[in-house]
Amino acid sequence: MTGSEELAGRFEEHRGRLKAVAYRMLGSLAEAEDAVQETWLKLGRTDPDDIQNLGGWLTTVTGRVCLDLLRSRAARREEPMGDTHDTWDTFVPDPVLRPLSHIDPAEEVLQADSVGLALLVVLENLAPDERLAFVLHDMFAVPFDDIAPIVERG
Helix, strand or coil: CCHHHHHHHHHHHHHHHHHHHHHHHHCCHHHHHHHHHHHHHHHHCCCHHHCCCHHHHHHHHHHHHHHHHHHHHHHHCCCCCCCCCCCCCCCCCCCCCCCCCCCCHHHHHHHHHHHHHHHHHHHHCCCHHHHHHHHHHHHHCCCHHHHHHHCCCC
């Protein structure tokens, strides 16, 4: 196995988590894939021997790519989906389809309704760097000391 094949294999081990971080930041599966792909390209332009913690490095780069995408949305003044006759107050992320679980469907719906909408409202009202900090800390248990350099604070 060549060095690039080994690096690709190591990257693939982290792809699912990176996509989850990007999706939670961006709310779009397509943009999440683009962010992960951009992270892969940045890794290809970096000497992997200089990276001590690949998972941390990949998460940091993915977070920064997502921040750039969110900032470019604001700069372009992108609006949530809807036509000119609709007024949308909250951005609705792409749905994620999963296989049916063994949890009672009624209970699952109640949980999703109570948590999902509240989380969307919270995320929509945060600035991009605050959104990244929230996602990394509350959803992936990344310590704030590790998040501060990612969002370029502290």
